[in-house]
Amino acid sequence: MDEIIKILEKYEINIIGRVWIKPIALPFVGRSVYTSSIQKIASWFQSFLLDKNTNGMIIADSRDKGRNSIVPHSIFTQKYKRSGDVYHHILEVPLFVHSDNHAVIQLTDLVVSAIVFPISTSVYCSKYLNNSTHHNPHFLSIRERFGERLEILQYRFQESGRTCGGITVSDPLGCKNGSKIFRHK
Template sequence: MHICYIDESGDSQQVNSAKHEIQPMLVIAGLFVDAANISKLTDDFIRLKRKFYPNLFNNLKHLDILIAEIKGSDIRSQIRKNPPKSKIVEHNIKFLDEILKLCSSYDIKLVSRILVKEYKIPLDDRKVYTLTSQDIAKKFQHHLAERNSRGMIIADFRDPHKNGYVAHSIFTQKHKAKGGDAYPLIEETAVFGISNNHACLQIADLICSTLLYPIAGRTVCKDTFDNVHTHQGYDLIVKRFSKRVKALQFNCTIDGYFINGVTVKNPHSNGVRGIFPEKAVAVAKGVNPPNAMALAFQAAQTPKATVAPAI
């Protein structure tokens, strides 16, 4: 049994210009976790929180530490506002380093869809979340098939209305009149959890807000937006963690297309561009990287596995 935990960073608000201090993108991510590991993983995560932030948890019992969240947006802000070699930045970097070690040791896999905003056009919240939820569910289905497993989806609770259309987007795919269940290995439609009692939702927040978001801010958005969300202070995160975050991706081939675990929809770019710097890209033998050259080659001839277009 595996669980897919979904969280997001960013929002659907309209951004009017390059310097408008509204978040320029929305990052939605899913973590695939072996359910057999959740109890031990939760205990290890609680110990990490106590080790790195003892002053926050002095008067709390061991399990109560989970309730007091360390938000990824707060860590991101501290890294941005302080010099790279300051004690607070080095401390937070060490914490994130341990979080990635934890993910690696428990073989957690990452998928994500990053949506960059157009100027003066808000994201369609319903469309974005329903399509992205279905995209994550499709990848999760492939992951379960590879592992000969079954699974369920737990998304971070937003509000009943928004939760409703996300859940319904999975429900409609599982109960299609034509074609049958699109996700037969996923037991039910998505359910929603309160993150202060789910260690894996808290880890998803840290991956989403403190790693994916600032990396994308510097590698995808900095030429289009010039605000706090693309701050040069995030270069430290890009340099330190890009390769390791990329290694967490669950990549797969769907309908003949090779799909990266982390994908980008960027209306300001004509080509498909990932969030990871070229030096961080380690392409498996026989698989073309998703860049302009690969797309040009695809146009010239049809290989067995092509790169999927952004959706």
């Protein structure tokens, strides 16, 4: 993971993403979570592209056809609405690929599964989980090792007087904010 973070730092990769802490004993509405998440990520990516004065595309890790199709459709409706394209620097609706064929998606999978997920389960879910598969007290050492470096890699920007972007967290259980992923205080 040290080498992967070095690659991201060397090429000045910027990270944006959303972490959702699922509520306990309440339904988790995946469709609305995925579509609202991709819309927020597309909005942040649009801001990034404006900052860099360039165009780009969203390439996401594939799940299955049914779940994939709702995500680009939520962007399609915003790109081609009558009042104008809100994502004019994003050239196409999100594309889906299989991670085993794409190195950048593999890097993303590794960062999420080896850094963001274990930190998130430890910080946001530790008092609700009693299994070692998703929670281990040693996961906090991952935050100590990579938290600050991951925080620096985020793409953050100002919008209407607020800081936006980066890795955000929706935590209905403990109402903790996203900064806990990167540092204790």
